[in-house]
Amino acid sequence: MGVRLVVGASLLALVAGAVAVPAFAAPALPAANMEAVIKAAQIDPRRPDTTPTTGAKASVLLVEQALDAKNLLAPTYVDGHFGTKTIDAYAAWQRSLGYTGLDASGLPGRTSLQTLGEGRFTVTHLLTPGAHVTYHGATMNTRTKAMLVEAETLLGRQLGITQGSYNPGGDPSSAGTHDGGGALDISVSGMSEATQTTVVRRLRQVGFAAWRRTPSQGDWGFHIHAIAISDTDQSPAAQHQAGDYYLGLNGLANHGPDDGPQVTKVTWEEYQRA
Known part of the structure; x- marks a missing residue:
């Protein structure tokens, strides 16, 4: 009789929430370092080869994967090198947001980069030229x-x-x-x-x-x-x-x-x- 009471009490406690049940947590989004992305977008198109800029490859890959997902960049160019094809793809992304002229040069800006990353990556080390x-x-x-x-x-x-x-x-x-x-x-x-x-x-x-x-x-x-x-x-x-x-x-x-x-x-x- 005593055993039944102990087991019953344990079940009641569990039902009442006394025993914690781990809550489901969505996986954190990867982070793209904007400083690294901008540095690569300046250097990589001027390189004679496709060597990624030191420290920028992981962040550039996130940007290129997002551009590929929007059918703006061919998968073969998703390589962490922010070359001319990636510049062109990013310019197309900027134009799709309504930007024109120098605002659609293919050099990422803070707003366009954050918008591209929605649901895919966060943006750290934000850059802004100011007023x-x-x-x-x-x-x-x-x-x-x-x-x-x-x-x-x-x-x-x-x-x-x-x-x-x-x-x-x-x-x-x-x-x-x-x-x-x-x-x-x-x-x-x-x-x-x-x-x-x-x-x-x-x-x-x-x-x-x-x-x-x-x-x-x-x-x-x-x-x-x-x-x-x-x-x-x-x-x-x-x-x-x-x-x-x-x-x-x-x-x-x-x-x-x-x-x-x-x-x-x-x-x-x-x-x-x-």
Whole structure:
């Protein structure tokens, strides 16, 4: 009789919820690192091969798998290399969302990337260029301004801007580089060549792809050209220059070797975390 009571009490306790029953938990979605994706989208199309960008393959694969699922990218290109086919597929995705012009260049933006990942992946290490502002009389975004201010702080001097960002139809020798965000031309008036090199070094240290330009290189005067790496408002020409910088090139049409001071290549976000 006593045994029956004990068993009965145990059953009652279970029914009453006294014995916990593990709740079903949906598996967590994988995470795509936006910083890694943007870096790959700048570098990979400029590579002579299909080597994935270091640290970006897993995140790029998530993006490519999602594009494949939407019939925008052939399965053969789902390889972790954000090459020209992936750029084209992502541009098609952006157009499907209603984006046009530079907003549909194939370089992922925060909103389009998060929308692509719905139900498939989350997005970490978010990037945003910020609002358009005027600094030193030139238009740029808040991310580029913050980078420039930090470079000026390291230099202990302010820099003159001869051409800012978001300047479509500007200097024709720029070949569209300044149409979007993250692009600056800096005056070297009154600077020695050694000082110009120091300016380029400081710009590179905070996350710009920067070079000293001379008249012998093109139809322009002496100046410093700088591209804010991983600016998601970049024009395609600026994207190509950022990729070339990572690959040790000069960012010019001749694909010559980088002629600037050598530093550890970082983005603005990596510089801030260092």
